[in-house]
Amino acid sequence: MWSDNPVNSLTVGEAMYRLAADLYPLPRSITGEGFRETIRRIGELIPLAVTETPTGTPVFDWTVPKEWNLRDAWVTDPAGERIIDLRDSTLHVVNYSVPVRRTLSLAELRPHLHSLPDHPDWVPYRTSYYDETWGFCLTHRLRESLREGTYEVCIDSSLEPGSLTYAECVLPGDDPREVLLSCHSCHPALANDNLSGITLAVALARALSAREHRRWTYRFLFIPGTIGAITWLARNPALARRVQHGLVLACVGDRGHLTYKRSRRGNAPIDRTVAHVLRHAGAPYELMDFIPYGYDERQYCSPGFDLPVGCFMRTPNGQYREYHTSADDLDFITPAHLGDSFARALDVVQLLEGDRVYVNTHPCCEPQLGTRGLYRTTGGTDVPGYELALLWVLNQSDGAHSLLDVAERATLPFGVVRRAADDLLRAGLLREGASA
Numbered sequence: 001m002w003s004d005n006p007v008n009s010l011t012v013g014e015a016m017y018r019l020a021a022d023l024y025p026l027p028r029s030i031t032g033e034g035f036r037e038t039i040r041r042i043g044e045l046i047p048l049a050v051t052e053t054p055t056g057t058p059v060f061d062w063t064v065p066k067e068w069n070l071r072d073a074w075v076t077d078p079a080g081e082r083i084i085d086l087r088d089s090t091l092h093v094v095n096y097s098v099p100v101r102r103t104l105s106l107a108e109l110r111p112h113l114h115s116l117p118d119h120p121d122w123v124p125y126r127t128s129y130y131d132e133t134w135g136f137c138l139t140h141r142l143r144e145s146l147r148e149g150t151y152e153v154c155i156d157s158s159l160e161p162g163s164l165t166y167a168e169c170v171l172p173g174d175d176p177r178e179v180l181l182s183c184h185s186c187h188p189a190l191a192n193d194n195l196s197g198i199t200l201a202v203a204l205a206r207a208l209s210a211r212e213h214r215r216w217t218y219r220f221l222f223i224p225g226t227i228g229a230i231t232w233l234a235r236n237p238a239l240a241r242r243v244q245h246g247l248v249l250a251c252v253g254d255r256g257h258l259t260y261k262r263s264r265r266g267n268a269p270i271d272r273t274v275a276h277v278l279r280h281a282g283a284p285y286e287l288m289d290f291i292p293y294g295y296d297e298r299q300y301c302s303p304g305f306d307l308p309v310g311c312f313m314r315t316p317n318g319q320y321r322e323y324h325t326s327a328d329d330l331d332f333i334t335p336a337h338l339g340d341s342f343a344r345a346l347d348v349v350q351l352l353e354g355d356r357v358y359v360n361t362h363p364c365c366e367p368q369l370g371t372r373g374l375y376r377t378t379g380g381t382d383v384p385g386y387e388l389a390l391l392w393v394l395n396q397s398d399g400a401h402s403l404l405d406v407a408e409r410a411t412l413p414f415g416v417v418r419r420a421a422d423d424l425l426r427a428g429l430l431r432e433g434a435s436a
Helices: 010-025 033-042 108-111 141-144 191-209 227-235 270-277 335-354 387-395 402-411 414-426
Strands: 049-054 069-076 082-085 099-104 150-160 162-169 178-184 216-223 243-249 260-262 284-288 309-313 357-362 398-402 431-432
Touching: 010 033, 010 191, 010 335, 033 069, 033 162, 033 191, 033 216, 099 108, 162 191, 162 227, 178 191, 178 309, 191 216, 191 243, 191 335, 216 227, 243 270, 243 335, 260 270, 260 335, 270 284, 270 309, 270 335, 270 402, 284 398, 309 335, 335 398, 335 414, 357 414, 387 402, 387 414, 398 402, 402 414, 414 431
Parallel strands: 178 216, 178 243, 243 309, 260 284
Antiparallel strands: 049 162, 069 082, 069 150, 099 150, 162 216, 260 309, 357 398, 357 431
C-alpha cells in the first residue's frame, strides 16, 4: 500500500509483544489501581490525558460503579498449603469480588469455585461487576481433587466509592474532524483479548506521531470495556460528533486471519477502506456484518450516536476456545501476527490520510501523457496497473469521486491509484476538489 512512512512490521510486532509481556501481570479491572498502572506504563510511550469520573456519576442508563482494588487473595487446604494464590495468576479471583476472610467447609466453598470441565487445565476468567459477591477460579483438575476438610479463604480487596479512569491520546491534524481508535484495557492476564488491542493502539499512535503532517485528528481511547465507552460518550457528545472514521481494536495477536466487523451503517467510508485494504493484502480475511454484540463498537454504533466505527480483529471474540481463559496467554500471541495486524491497520490509516477528491484540469478527452513523462515511450512501467490507474484517475476526477472510489471501480490497489494521482498533480492535470 501507498506509504510515506515505511516501517518494519516485525520489529514493531516485537515491541508490541514486549509491551504485552510488561502489562500482563497487572491486576486490571474496570476501575482501580491495576487499570491506572496500565495507563501509567502506556503513558511512558505516548502522551496521555487521564480522566477520572467519580463513583455514582449517571452515564445514560448506567451509573459509574464503585472502585475495586485487589491486594492479595488465596485459599489454603486442610493441610495449610496454598492451593490457589493470586501471585500465580490474577485470573484466580473473580473480578470485583468483595473482601472475605473466612474458614469454610468444602461444601460451603464449592459454590464459590469456577472451573472449566471441558478444559481441565485452564483457569476461566469470571467477573461480578454489578453483583456484590466473591469467588475463585481454578483448574477443573484441581477442583476435582479437593478433599473434605476445612479451608481458609482470603480476598484482600476493597469495593468502595472512588472513580473510573480512562485515558486519551489526541494527535491533532489539519482537519479537526477525527479518526477514533478505541481499545478496552481492563482485562487481567488475557494476552489476545485485551493486551493485543492496547499494543496495537500504542504502535499506531507512535507511528502517527512521527508523521510530519496528518490530515485527520486522531483520538486513541484506552477505556474499561462497556462502561468506559458509555462514560466517554456521555461526557463527550460534542467530540463524538467529530468522528468521521473509527475502529475498535481487539484480538489482533493470534494466529488467525484478519477479520473486520462493519459499522452499523454497513457501507461507511471506514467499512469500504478496511475491506479494500484486506482485499489487496494478499492473505485470507473475513468481513462480518454488524451485530449489536461484541466489543465497544456496539456503544459507538448505538442509534443515538450511529458513529462509523467498526471492529478490527483477527479471530473474533468468543470464536477461539482459549477466549476468556488462562490459555489466552503470552504463548497464544506472536510478534509476527501482532506486526501483521499493525501493518494492515497502518494501511487503513494511510488510505484514510491519502484519500482525496480531485478535478481533472483537462477534462475534454485524454491529455497527452507521454509529453509529460507519464507514459514510458517503450510502454510498460515498474508498477503493475500504473498506466491504467492514470487513465482511471483522469476519467473519474470530476469532483464527485474519491480516489477510493476510483480504486474500487478499477479494482486496483489504492497505493497504485494514489501514486498515479500524485504524478498527475505534479503534471498540473489535477486540482484538489471538495474534501473526501
